Amino acid sequence: MSGKFIDRVLKKEWSDGHIQRYVGNYRSTYLAHASDLEVRRKAASGGVTSALLIHGLHSGVFDGVVVCKTVLIDGKVRARFEIATTADQVLAARGSKYVETRFLREVLPLIRLFEGRVAVVGLPCDISAIRHRCEKELALADKVVMTFALVCGHNSRTGLIDAITSRLEREAGQKIRDYRFRVGQWRGRLEAEFEDGTTISEPSKYFNDYQNLFFFCERKCMTCIDHYGYHADISVGDIWLFSLKNDPIKHSGLIVRSEGGETLYQSALDVGMIRSTNLDIRDIMDGQSRIGPAHYNVSARVRAGQLFGLKLKDTVNEPVTWHAYLNAFITIANMRLTERAWGQKLIFMTPRPLLKMGLYFKKALESLK
Ligand SMILES: Cc1cc2nc3c(=O)[nH]c(=O)nc-3n(C[C@H](O)[C@H](O)[C@H](O)COP(=O)(O)OP(=O)(O)OC[C@H]3O[C@@H](n4cnc5c(N)ncnc54)[C@H](O)[C@@H]3O)c2cc1C
Ligand code: SF4
Structure with missing residues (x-):
């Protein structure tokens, strides 16, 4: 059965009211990916977030980017924020981190100390939180010139990643030294690297079966209605259309909401940093048709x-x-x-x-x- 046929069968009816409630205001939507294979490699979906961030740095739209890196703390996989000022630093932070963070507590001091304008990447709740702070703190508002939200089903507490990595460590007989939650085509694979240099790669369901059942879900996600990042300049998510399942290039769904976001997107397209085609918002929503309404x-x-x-x-x-x-x-x-x-x-x-x-x-x- 062709992917296009499956997409047609699964297609849902989305009214303007649904779009307004679930997605919020937006200007345009695209199917996009980073042009450079090296940027796409190890990215969460199409690498378009990293490509836009690098382009924004190189073209002087912002001087730094708040990114979220995987780090090991006392042998445990954790996510920590830093301000990247180079393409290499942006690339080092690629990929989704499905583990709780302390967003405002870490990010506010980083931005306050940083001399220059920043872009911020975060989950929808993080972006709303930083926007809210900017309303109260004008010096912060002057610095935060652009925000990117990652479309978000929910996030997990540290207990889940600790259980999964302990299991992998037992299998390898070694301590973990690096970890990627999800790389590669379609649903992707997790990758763990151990102290002796060996690696284990498992289908992402090794972790995601537990996550999708909401085991270890963060409490705050229970009251959250924001799946698509209402308050960001640009929202980026996976694009779960069956017609793209066997595509050699993994794509992202891009929702551009502000004039600044549109200008950055257009100039990245003009210089060839990203490739993109127009996409109906309903196609993005079809790819999230179960979790989007349930989240709301x-x-x-x-x-x-x-x-x-x-x-x-x-x-x-x-x-x-x-x-x-x-x-x-x-x-x-x-x-x-x-x-x-x-x-x-x-x-x-x-x-x-x-x-x-x-x-x-x-x-x-x-x-x-
Ligand atoms: C917890 C979580 C849940 C998600 N749920 C969904 C979903 O239900 N549906 C969907 O379509 N997409 C979801 N996504 C988004 C998706 O996995 C990709 O992150 C998105 O498509 C961007 O891909 P990319 O290749 O453009 O990003 P990349 O180029 O790989 O860049 C990703 C950027 O996001 C930052 N980042 C990663 N994790 C975090 C984090 N936890 N907090 C703050 N910043 C972070 C990194 O620093 C990096 O700069 C989720 C992501 C996360 C982290
Ligand atoms: S579901 Fe909402 S509260 Fe939970 S991590 Fe995602 S954006 Fe934040």
Whole structure:
């Protein structure tokens, strides 16, 4: 069956109201990738974020970029922020880090100390937080000249990556020295490098099956409705269209929201840093058709959360169907389970086929209209 046919079958109807609620304001949307294979290699999707950042640095739009790097702290994989001022530093920070960070606590002092204008990359909640700070702190607002949001389903607590890397270390009989959450085509693979130079690569589901079931999900994600990064100049996400599954080039979906974002995008295109074609916002939303609406529907999590003693605030008053409720129930139950030591043990003792069944059931609930 051709990918285009599958995309046509799976295509959803998105009204203007859906677009406004889920995506927010935007000017244009593109299917894009970094032109340079070296930039795309080890990038999370099409490497377009890194390409735009490098172009912004080289063309003087900003002097530094707040990026998020994988580091090892006491042998544990963690994510830390720094300000990159060179292309090499931007490239060293490629890839998605599916682990909790302390965004404002780390990033604000970095920006305040930095002499010059900066671009900031972050998850939608991070971008909203920095925008909010800029409203209160004018010196900060003068420095932060552009923001990039990564489309975000949710993020995971450190417990998940620690469990996964411990398992890999046991398999390798070695301590880990570097880790990449996801590289390569389509869903990609995780890569771990060990002290003796050996590597282990596993399909990304080795980590993502647990993540997609919301085990170890951060608490703040329970009240979050922002999947696409409402407040960024440019939002970038994966593009999950089956017609692109076997494409030798991995692409990103780009949502340009501001005039500054459009100018940067256009000049990167003009100098050949990125390649891009126009794309309908509905195509981007089709690729996120399960998780996008479920993410927005905090009303369902508010209702299900009551059973777990969670007091969440309903900011959207969405209708709560039985399947949205059941999905929210599983989301919160799984998150709560990993807040108990015995729960964590139980999860990692559960055979993979059972986890898979749970995952397919959850995906089926998310797919119902
Ligand atoms: C926790 C998380 C959840 C995501 N969920 C989805 C999803 O549901 N659907 C979807 O389409 N896309 C999702 N993404 C985004 C996607 O994985 C890619 O990051 C995005 O497509 C950009 O790819 P790229 O190749 O252009 O980025 P690259 O060129 O590889 O650059 C990525 C940039 O993002 C920065 N970065 C990486 N991780 C973080 C982080 N945790 N916090 C702040 N900055 C970071 C890096 O410093 C780097 O500069 C998620 C990303 C993360 C980190
Ligand atoms: S789901 Fe929302 S709160 Fe959670 S990490 Fe993503 S943007 Fe932040």
